[in-house]
Amino acid sequence: MRRITVLRGCLLVALFSAVPAAHAQRPLEELKAEGRVDDDTVRGEAENVLTLRRVLQASARSAPEILAALARERQADGRLLSTLGxxxxxxxxxxxxxxxxxxxxxxxxxxxxxxxxxxxxxxxxxxxxxxxxxxxxxxxxxxxxxxxxxxxxxxxxxxxxxTDRRRTDRALARNDVEIAGLERQMVAIGVQQRAIDAYLTWVSSGQRLAVYRDLLALATSRQGGIERQIGLGMLPAIVAVENRQNVVQRQVLVVQAERTLDVAANDLSFFLRDADGRPILPRSTQLPRDLPAIANPLPRVGGVDRIERPDLAAILVRVDKARAQRLLAINDMRPxxxxxxxxxxxxxxxxxxxxxxxxxxxxxxxxxxxxxxRRAARGRAAEADAKIDELGRERGRLEDKIVIEINRLGVRTAAADRQIELAGLDVTLADQLAEAERRRLFLGASDLLKVNLREQSALQARINLLDARYQFAALRGELIAATADEQQLGLETPTRSGVADASPDRFSADSPVSQASIRLSRERAALIAAA
Known part of the structure; x- marks a missing residue:
């Protein structure tokens, strides 16, 4: 009788302490230190992982929406050349x-x-x-x-x-070129933000699949031990049926997670493109272990008071256009x-x-x-004045909206960070409860149903942690898009050909937009003073 008890205990320990293969994987750096893999293996593994940076670079280079915006910018260049004629x-x-x-x-x-x-x-x-x-x-x-x-x-x-009609047309065409460039930047920012979200969804789907496979491995590893115990008369036959049901249910979860991963990979292929612009379908073997780290773009925790973005700069350029039209109308009223x-x-x-x-x-x-x-000229001047007033109010509205949105995202990001901390604590506690339930089963104080419930609870805790991490990274992605952080968006060196501009701060004093604004402001001041 004592031998049977010892045998049963050994089987239960082997049964409920089994670690799935996915958890047993060790970092390549540790295997390399032990001499079990070489440098080429480590380098190949590192190069095989699909990084967010690579996705953003491919998207910035070949995304159809960005290329279309570049084509519109070239159209504006053509119109400017026409006015110079x-x-x-x-x-x-x-x-x-x-x-x-x-x-x-x-x-x-x-x-x-x-x-x-x-x-x-x-x-x-x-x-x-x-x-x-x-x-x-x-x-x-x-x-x-x-x-x-x-x-x-x-x-x-x-x-x-x-000023006259020719010089006004030239100034308006130059403004249109600037507006087309700023609109291209906004299009690129929107595309890159969606690329980040698609990448995060793909990585998060892969992590969910790994968790479901781990859960399936636990149930599958039990089945053989349960059947052996049933053969020894230590467990009733119904326990094997119950465990097989758990295996099937967890297989369903794995299949659903695999389909979700396939859909996410298909969505990501819209942004991941080769040198010829053709979509590339990412493989599951390219999945990274963790979500990418996205730095906080806010100057301080809790929000911002002011932000510079291409859409705000575009409103200023439109104000310049309205002022140029007003100066032309004033010019036409003169003898x-x-x-x-x-x-x-x-x-x-x-x-x-x-x-x-x-x-x-x-x-x-x-x-x-x-x-x-001079009614025609007075009418155009009045129309331009009203347009300037409208654009000024539109810029104020947009500034307020952007600041409020960024501050809201900052608050949500801080809350998501706290949620990750709590979800991680929940995972620790759920794992401890599941392990304790397995030990109680070994001592005969529990049953398989309770063990399954504890494992399901641990699974849900891990899913909640993954969701919290995804939500945090997605909010960071929205933040860098809302603040036009071109460096983290992979747009730090954009050019007309779709390749990037090296300046991370597009709105610095030496940037093209700021130089253009300074030049336009000086021209306006000179024209108004002369008028």
């Missing part, structure tokens, strides 16, 4: 020759025009030459033998002096006063036109016009 050097030429009739005069002329980029006028230079005789009513065609050279210019003194000057000189010996062409000539003129009612 208004300042292109223009060349034209003309000529004629009388082939029949009393007069035999021929005339050829060419001229180049250069619009001014800092004034509404233009400068020009030309050359003309004539041969033969012209009627008196075409006396202006006569030149000396070597022709005539001419230079001149038109300069705006009131309307079009500070036009243009001064023009021209100098010309005939070269060579005297032609048929006589000696009046030979001296050096200069001309100066004025052009004046005054719009009387």
């Amino acid at each position: 208004e300042f292109d050097l223009l060349f034209n030429g003309s000529g004629f020759s009388r082939v029949l009739g009393y007069y035999d005069g021929s005339h050829a002329e060419m001229r180049a025009y250069q619009p001014l980029s800092n004034n509404g006028g233009q400068v020009y230079a030309g050359y003309r030459v004539s041969r033969g005789d012209f009627p008196i009513y075409e006396d202006q065609y006569f030149t000396n033998k070597l022709g005539e050279v001419k230079v001149g210019g038109v300069f705006s003194l009131l309307r079009d002096r500070l 036009r006063l243009d001064v023009n000057g021209e100098a010309s000189k005939d070269l060579g010996s005297e032609g048929l036109g006589g000696p009046s062409r030979t001296p050096f000539e200069t001309k100066v003129g004025l052009t004046f016009s005054l719009p009387l009612q």
